[in-house]
Amino acid sequence: GKAVLGLQRPTAGTVEVAGQDVTGMSLRQRSRQVADLRVVFQDPYSSLNPARTIGQTLVEPLRLMGVTGTEALARARSGLESVGLPGEAVDRRPAQFSGGQRQRIAIARALVCDPKVVVLDEPVSALDLSTQAQVLNLLADLRDQRGLSFLFIAHDLGVVRFLSQRTVVLYRGQVMETGPAExxxxxxxxxxxxxxxxxxxxxxxxxxxxxxxxxxxxxxxxxxxxxxxxxxxxxxxxxxxxxxxxxxxxxxxxxxxxxxxxxxxxxxxxxx
Known part of the structure; x- marks a missing residue:
């Protein structure tokens, strides 16, 4: 996941997004790809800045793309509504939400830029079972509605089977098995x-x-x-x-x- 996102340089191989090799891109070049490649981290309690409102968090990636002002705020509200939260939640802070709601906010932050690929790093492992089901159903709906590609990283093959079309099983960094998820x-x-x-x-x-x-x-x-x-x-x-x-x-x-x-x-x- 870190290699795909450019947070860690790969020791071998290449990473291609929409047919474009992004492996050796500089940070300046990668910044132009920010809308195409986004991430949802594992822990919804540490991936959101507690000192910032939800609106500030969702508007930040839009600001880097040149979208500011009322348009950015409107897209932040729309993003929250797309994950089942009220648009007025932009004025609240992370401490006012449950773990499942925070993960929905993290998903909205990833989708607000209308990306092509979303890296999901164990996005439901920190949630209770009922909340897991809600978030997984939300991800499946968003994938189908928006035509998204997910790189879904998880240790539970049942969860992988529900959300993925193709599975790659890794052990100590080596591919053990790969094929259709079912x-x-x-x-x-x-x-x-x-x-x-x-x-x-x-x-x-x-x-x-x-x-x-x-x-x-x-x-x-x-x-x-x-x-x-x-x-x-x-x-x-x-x-x-x-x-x-x-x-x-x-x-x-x-x-x-x-x-x-x-x-x-x-x-x-x-x-x-």
Missing amino acids: QVAQRPRHPYTLALTAAAPVPRPAEQAARRAAREAAGFGTAGAASPSATGCPFVPRCPFSTDVCVAQRPPLRLLDGSLTACHHAERVPRP
Whole structure:
């Protein structure tokens, strides 16, 4: 997420927005792209300045684009209304809102510039379940209404499946599996994806207990239990299917059942 936003220089590869390479752009050049690429941060309590009104917060990115005065304030009010908050909230401060409302304000701040791409960094993980559902439904509606592209970063595959069309599963910075969101969630072919699926909470205690027992029986190790292989698969220390070839050779991505999977033994991974 930081590499895409230009907050951290990538060590390899390129970042393209709407077909334009923005990887090596200077800060001056990137400032012209501010309307095309926006972000919603994880914590709604720390991403808003408590000393500023909501109107001041929403108008600031517009000011950088040259939109000022009554037009900027009108767009700020419209942005709040688009996320289900009253336009007069521009005169209030963050302390007067709940966590879910603050995240709606953060979403309005991202959308007020009418961007092409929005980076969502764990946007619902700090919220309770009912508020999570409201924010996710709001994001889905805004995506469809405005034709937005979301780069949605999360650890819960269930949430990813709800909002995304394509999923990329990363472990220690390496792509483990990628494919259509429904395919990856329903029929994972990488052991790490299977572990994530098994760890996702469900609202039925009996099923949750069965999932936990199945995960423990599979023998997945805990994160940080051992150092990853320098030459092989980074998931080796935790993987119950690993063999010598996994330690010696990093598996390439290969197509299997509609997904690209980086695993030497993907055929052995059981269905959840």
